[in-house]
Amino acid sequence: MLSRTLILKTSALKPVQKLIRKSFLFRPLVKRFIAGDTLEEAMGNAQALLDKGFNVSLDNLGENTSTETEALTAKSTYIRMLDTIGLQKPEPIERCNISIKLTQCGLDLGTDYAERNYRDVLVAAQQHKNFVRVDMEASEYTARTLEIMERVLPDFTNTGTVLQSYLIRTDDDVQRMIDLKARVRLVKGAYLEPATVAYQDKKEVDAAYVRQSKRLIAEAPYAAIATHDEKIINELNAFVAEKKIDRAGFEYQMLFGIRRDLQERLRSEGYNVRVYVPFGDSWYPYFTRRLAERPANTFFILKSMFKG
Ligand code: FDA
Secondary structure: OOOHHHHHHHHOOHHHHHHHHHOHHHHHHHHHHOOOOOHHHHHHHHHHHHHOOOEEEEEEOOOOOOOHHHHHHHHHHHHHHHHHHHHHOOOOHHHEEEEEOOOOOOHHHOHHHHHHHHHHHHHHHHHOOOOEEEOOOOHHHHHHHHHHHHHHOOOOOOEEEEEEOOEOOHHHHHHHHHHOOOEEEEEOOOOOOOOOOEOOOHHHHHHHHHHHHHHHHHHOOOEEEEOOOHHHHHHHHHHHHHOOOOHHHEEEEEEOOOOHHHHHHHHHOOOEEEEEEEEOOOOHHHHHHHHHHOHHHHHHHHHHHHHO
16 A cells, blocks of 8 residues: 555655656646646636635645745735735635745745745735735744744734644644634644654544644634544534534635535535635645545556556
């Protein structure tokens, strides 16, 4: 059986990258997970989801920038996304918000530099009355991302970040974000992390996810529970019912193209559901993280390749 670690490690190798990028066998899966090469295509998909009653978070794919020019290009794309949503006028506007990455804003070029770019995006979002979510990346960026968040939150209420349950530190960060009254998206975590910082056993990650979700739903403003794990979602729905927590006070989030049946079911049961809609031509790292989450996808493609 192909493991998550093996897929993440081999997909980073240059010849494998070339194979996956070029092979027509991967095309249908790329199309399923990525909402288009351009903002315009992604907006078409976003509008279709909004029409069905889902909320959306748009993500301009791409990660680390290594020059100021690249970081400024990423910043202007974020602002263009906010302007385009503003023109499309979802009601309320925040039904279509954006997710950004601080490494795209230039975190490798300096914490203060990335913070300045991020603040510029927040000013644009404030003008549109919209919200900006900061995705969480590999663990080398966690502390810096949360430090920036702590500095920015007193000035901007229209932003929040992501915590990853696989990190051993996250129970403390959940408390820290609750104290700051920050809006948090909770995920299990998608990067390859060592045992010094992250639980390696899926059972431990799942237990942390349930424990931390319950705290965020009960204690944090408008928590975002981002998972496709139906068993966990059912347990959280029972928790919400038992504690008489208002369903409107939090939302579920899922990725574009994954468990559409579950997205529909939750929506029809009256839960808020936001779909994360990624677009752009820098789709490779995002795509391989999705393959690694479900090794069966990769296994079937490889099998058909070797069948000839
Ligand atoms: P788990 O991996 O246990 O999967 C549960 C079930 O979901 C599977 O049994 C399968 O049915 C289905 N499933 C999950 N992934 C699938 C796939 N790729 N294809 C098909 N079925 C699949 N991570 C991160 O580190 N930083 C971030 O900022 C974000 N942001 C983010 C936003 C949103 C809206 C979501 C939903 C997820 C993220 N993630 C993330 C990714 C997250 O960390 C995690 O890797 C994935 O959500 C998969 O974990 P699950 O919670 O779905 O559980």
